[in-house]
Amino acid sequence: MTDFPGAPTTPSTGRLRVLAAMSGGVDSAVAAARAVEAGHEVTGVHLALASNPQSFRTGARGCCTLEDSRDARRAADVIGIPFYVWDLAERFREDVIDDFVAEYAAGRTPNPCLRCNEKIKFAALLDKAVALGFDAVCTGHYARIVDHPDGTRELHRAADAAKDQSYVLGVLDADQLAHSLFPLGDTTKDVIRAEAERRGLAVAKKPDSHDICFIADGDTQGFLAERLGTAPGDILDADGTKLGEHDGAYGFTIGQRKGLRLGRPAADGKPRYVLDISPVDNTVTVGPVEGLDVHALTAIRPRWCGTPAAGEGRYTAQLRAHGEEVPVTAVLGEDELHVRLDTPARGIAPGQAVVLYDGTRVVGSATIASTERAVGV
Structure with a gap:
């Protein structure tokens, strides 16, 4: 079978050593299966991110439970690939949970999923994978990668707009993108579930996880109060x-x-x-x-999905994980971005990410540091 869209530049054999991150859900299981079907040598890995994981999930809340680990292992067995559990709980606590608490203490509103992609799945995991000789990390994110003849790659929105996750992947740099596989980017969720069922994967009807994975009961205020007093x-x-x-x-x-x-x-x-x-x-x-009407913002710590952008240009911007795109004019610098919205947007807070798009292509991401409003506070 030919390779799926978005595979990295392959060696002469066309066969890659792929590490498939398997959360225990349907998306990552099908992504791993597709990587195998594409002819790659695939190894599954489940990331143990909780220091004291619960045994079972409560409906669709949370993830990283012992049940999720077992579901990932069973899926790997059905697919026929080796499977391991890697303990990244300490790194996850430092880079994601502690950062989450510190951001709220500073009056900002962080996005922990975006930080997990930046620091865990495409930094700690990818670094370890490359060190062990793997060519790429495969995940079940809904996003597309477009390759060009000169070897450069671009990150684009998924075909299924309702499931698109390019916003939380906007932190990936060119090197991380070069070692990434997103086999689900051209597929809808209904098709993925039907495919999982055909493949005999028990997770075919498992609910998607939502909310913040390390706050399984959904009580963010209680979680913060316990740590901040x-x-x-x-x-x-x-x-x-x-x-x-x-x-x-x-x-x-x-x-x-x-x-x-x-x-x-x-x-x-x-x-x-x-x-x-x-x-x-x-x-x-x-x-x-x-x-709440914000008409301009300044963002810091830009990360570019490919060649760093600079100067003034017209883009669209997504300002929240499930927000709509808005047309903007952005002045892009090495250390910060200045973004002016064509029409005001509401509920924009420091700590959130602004992700810029050129059509469906992700240009890059930055952390909102301050906003300007039509009505002063």
Whole structure:
């Protein structure tokens, strides 16, 4: 069978040594099976990322349980490939969980999935894979890789827009992209489940995991409170009037409406939203929804999917994992980006990622450091 789209440049034999990251879900299992069917020498690996993993998942919440590890092993057995479990729990704690907590403590809103791709799956895992002689790491992400005759590669959106995961892969640099395989990028989720069933994979109907994998119960505020403790402060309106109190500014996110526990309603009777979180004086500022309108932003630590971009240009930008693209003008520098949106977007917070696209091609990603709003806070 011919190779699937997006395989790295192959040696003369056309056969690659591929390390397939197997989470225990249907996507990574089918991705591994497709890599085998494409003629590659595939080894499956499950990443043990939890120091004290639970035995079972609760529905679709969380991942990295012992059940997930066993599901991955059974899938590897059906596919007919060697299988190992690699313990990366300490690295995951340092690079993802500790970073997550520190970002919230600093009043920012991080994306742990993006950080995991950057630091774990395509750094720690890929580095180890290359050191052991593997040519590529294969995952079940929904994204496409386009190869050019000169050997360069581009990351593009998946064919299935509803499942596209290029946003959380925007942190990959050219070298990481050169060693990546995404066999599912041209396929829809329904087709993947049907294929898994035909292949006899027991995970064919297993629910997708969602939310934050290391907060299995979905209680992010409780998770942060356990690690950061109680830190009472004031909830203010835009003119500085005290409206209520909170137990920790880390428990709020920009754009939040529910759970504000305000002492009195707004004079106009309209809902109020979190507009600003200040760790310096431990205050949370709320106001009308119009105060969320962001028309420009500055982002730092850019990472380019291929040749580094520079100068001013027109792009589209995705500002949240499941957000829509918006047209922007961006000035790209070595250390930061300045992005101006054609139309304002709401709920954009420091700590989130802005990912730039040229058509379906991912140009790069950067971390939002500050925003400019039409209505001052």
